[in-house]
Amino acid sequence: MKPGQQGVIMISFLLLVTVLTIGVGAFYAFASADFSASLRNEYLHQSFYMAEAGVDQGIVQLSKGILTQNISGTLNAVSYQGSYQVTCAPCTGASNETLTSTGTVTISGTNYSRTVRVVVKRSPAYTATAAVAISGVASTNGNVTVDGRDHDSNGNLTGAPGLPGIATSTNTFMQGGSSKVGGNGLAPANPASPGSYQLNAPALPSTPEGILGVPDGSLDAYKTSTPPATPFSNQIIYLTTSWNSVDFNGSSGVLICHNADGTAVLQNIHGNFKGLIITDDLIHINGDASLLGTVVGMKTGGVTLGNGSGQVNYSSQTMSNLPIARYTVSSWEDVRNDLL
Amino acid sequence: MSGMISYRVHLFLGGWLVCHLLAASVLFSAEAGSRDFDAKQQSLMNRTRAYELRLQDMHEMAGLDPDRTFALLVSIIKDPEDNLPIKYEAAHQLFELNSIRAKTLFQDLLETREADPVARRIALEGLFDGKSGPWPEKFGKILADPGEDPAIRQYLLGRYARDSQDPSKLNRLREFASSKSETPGFRMNALFWLEDLQDNDFVNEQTHKILNDPKENVELRKNATLIAGRMAQKEKAKDSS
Numbered sequence: 246m247k248p249g250q251q252g253v254i255m256i257s258f259l260l261l262v263t264v265l266t267i268g269v270g271a272f273y274a275f276a277s278a279d280f281s282a283s284l285r286n287e288y289l290h291q292s293f294y295m296a297e298a299g300v301d302q303g304i305v306q307l308s309k310g311i312l313t314q315n316i317s318g319t320l321n322a323v324s325y326q327g328s329y330q331v332t333c334a335p336c337t338g339a340s341n342e343t344l345t346s347t348g349t350v351t352i353s354g355t356n357y358s359r360t361v362r363v364v365v366k367r368s369p370a371y372t373a374t375a376a377v378a379i380s381g382v383a384s385t386n387g388n389v390t391v392d393g394r395d396h397d398s399n400g401n402l403t404g405a406p407g408l409p410g411i412a413t414s415t416n417t418f419m420q421g422g423s424s425k426v427g428g429n430g431l432a433p434a435n436p437a438s439p440g441s442y443q444l445n446a447p448a449l450p451s452t453p454e455g456i457l458g459v460p461d462g463s464l465d466a467y468k469t470s471t472p473p474a475t476p477f478s479n480q481i482i483y484l485t486t487s488w489n490s491v492d493f494n495g496s497s498g499v500l501i502c503h504n505a506d507g508t509a510v511l512q513n514i515h516g517n518f519k520g521l522i523i524t525d526d527l528i529h530i531n532g533d534a535s536l537l538g539t540v541v542g543m544k545t546g547g548v549t550l551g552n553g554s555g556q557v558n559y560s561s562q563t564m565s566n567l568p569i570a571r572y573t574v575s576s577w578e579d580v581r582n583d584l585l
Numbered sequence: 586m587s588g589m590i591s592y593r594v595h596l597f598l599g600g601w602l603v604c605h606l607l608a609a610s611v612l613f614s615a616e617a618g619s620r621d622f623d624a625k626q627q628s629l630m631n632r633t634r635a636y637e638l639r640l641q642d643m644h645e646m647a648g649l650d651p652d653r654t655f656a657l658l659v660s661i662i663k664d665p666e667d668n669l670p671i672k673y674e675a676a677h678q679l680f681e682l683n684s685i686r687a688k689t690l691f692q693d694l695l696e697t698r699e700a701d702p703v704a705r706r707i708a709l710e711g712l713f714d715g716k717s718g719p720w721p722e723k724f725g726k727i728l729a730d731p732g733e734d735p736a737i738r739q740y741l742l743g744r745y746a747r748d749s750q751d752p753s754k755l756n757r758l759r760e761f762a763s764s765k766s767e768t769p770g771f772r773m774n775a776l777f778w779l780e781d782l783q784d785n786d787f788v789n790e791q792t793h794k795i796l797n798d799p800k801e802n803v804e805l806r807k808n809a810t811l812i813a814g815r816m817a818q819k820e821k822a823k824d825s826s
Contacts, residue, residue, distance in 0.1 A: 381804075382769075382770070382804040384773075384804065384807070384808055386808070386811050404637070405636065405637075406636060406669075406670030416735055416768075416770070417735070417768065417769065417770035417804070418739070418770065419770055419773040419774055419777065419804065419808055420739070420743070420774060420777065421773070421774075421777035421780070421808060421811070421812070422777065422780075422781075422815075423781075429669045429670050429673070430669075430670035430673060430674070431673060435743065436739065436740050436742070436743020436744060436747070437740075437743075438710055438740065439706035439709070439710070439734075439736035439737060439739070439740050440669050440672075440673055440703070440706060440707065440710070442736075444735060444736060546803060546804070547803070547804045547807065549807060549808070549811070
């Protein structure tokens with residue numbers, strides 16, 4: 246090699262090192278940016294899950310009739326924690342409610358947020374199958390009248406055929422005394438028209454929670470062993486003991502009378518009630534008693550309606566206005582505020 | 586002369602034209618009526634359509650073409666998928682359209698055990714709606730048949746107890762109430778009707794038999810207790826007066 250050519254090699258080597266350094270640096274810069282983007286994406290996913298949790302919380306509260314316009318909460322997930330803020334509008338228990346939920350996770354002092362907006366549609370918590378749905382043998386006595394035709398919330402017939410008056414999971418309906426049963430557009434009669442009641446109806450769930458389609462334990466907050474003062478208005482009452490000499494006195498809402506043994510009884514009933522009654526057994530609907538809505542008798546041994554001259558009338562309008570309802574998502578929007 | 590001929594020709598042509606126009610308008614209105622009927626038919630047979638709208642179509646179709654409407658209503662009653670209230674309305678409408686044909690149809694349905702049970706129940710009630718004569722013998726056979734649809738038997742039992750002038754009515758009801766080969770529901774319903782007919786001695790005796798037999802059906806015993814309570818109240822009221 247000639248002495249004058251040694252510099253060329255040196256320069257070539259330095260150029261190569263420079264190019265390699267720039268390349269590796271660019272690669273590291275790219276990898277670092279990608280890593281940051283991945284982390285940011287993960288945090289946004291986490292905040293999205295927080296927002297979804299907020300929506301779920303909003304739906305749960307609406308279903309229980311808790312009408313709170315602003316709901317907030319924190320969640321500790323396995324590897325991260327965050328919070329949600331939900332606004333509910335109009336939050337009146339309307340047929341359509343809008344929940345706007347923002348989930349946030351805070352990492353090293355930086356907030357990552359995502360907002361979702363859902364419209365939820367209200368429907369009755371319990372899909373009534375009859376004015377009186379009974380697990381066991383159905384018996385009517387005295388002058389009790391059961392009418393499955395549809396009534397409005399004032400007790401007037403709407404003209405719609407409605408439902409069967411009585412649905413029993415057995416093949417036996419004992420119609421005694423001067424009791425009358427109507428439904429499916431047919432006026433109450435004795436003997437009841439075979440079309441006005443249903444034998445061999447599908448079996449009812451074995452718990453009130455099952456009947457209302459809510460998870461076990463979700464109604465525990467309403468449980469009480471003391472009969473409520475009447476009148477109560479649009480409330481959920483879960484009585485775990487029998488209630489004798491019931492005077493509804495114009496009460497409304499959801500009344501559950503059930504215990505683990507299935508022996509809780511509503512007995513000697515007077516006064517007016519609007520809403521849903523779920524009870525193990527129901528005995529003696531007396532003369533001035535008027536139940537508007539739906540009654541569910543869970544006792545598998547059989548439920549005897551009557552001996553009095555009260556009445557049970559089905560009302561879809563009353564069922565739609567219960568303090569407990571089912572909300573299902575009818576539209577969902579990811580606001581994607583991270584892209585703004 | 587030629588003017589006279591020309592006048593007659595014009596008169597003839599005018600008459601010819603008017604006749605054709607009249608015939609065309611009759612045909613057109615008949616076709617329009619048929620199109621209207623077809624549209625209503627589609628609407629009536631649509632099970633998902635609102636009950637009130639289907640009912641309205643049913644009444645309008647009956648006015649447009651009773652014969653075709655009759656056939657459609659029969660298919661509604663026999664359709665196991667269709668809903669009950671519209672079937673009852675269809676049965677009612679059948680009687681209004683042609684009571685003799687409706688009665689024959691209902692009798693056929695009731696006598697066909699394999700037919701849709703709901704259609705048979707509607708047919709039974711349809712026959713009672715149009716019944717003006719004595720208690721038909723065939724109803725008695727159905728009543729005595731334990732293999733029959735329980736809802737049909739229960740309804741017949743009630744109508745028999747309430748409306749029949751049969752001199753052996755009480756005895757038959759007593760047989761039903763005391764026969765252990767009958768279902769508890771049927772026995773109880775027979776006993777309820779005997780209570781209603783104030784056959785007090787038999788009802789007292791039968792309720793005590795049921796209550797004293799621990800092997801009897803629980804629901805039967807429960808309702809027998811209620812009857813016994815009512816009977817005791819009646820006795821008490823009688824004594825006090």
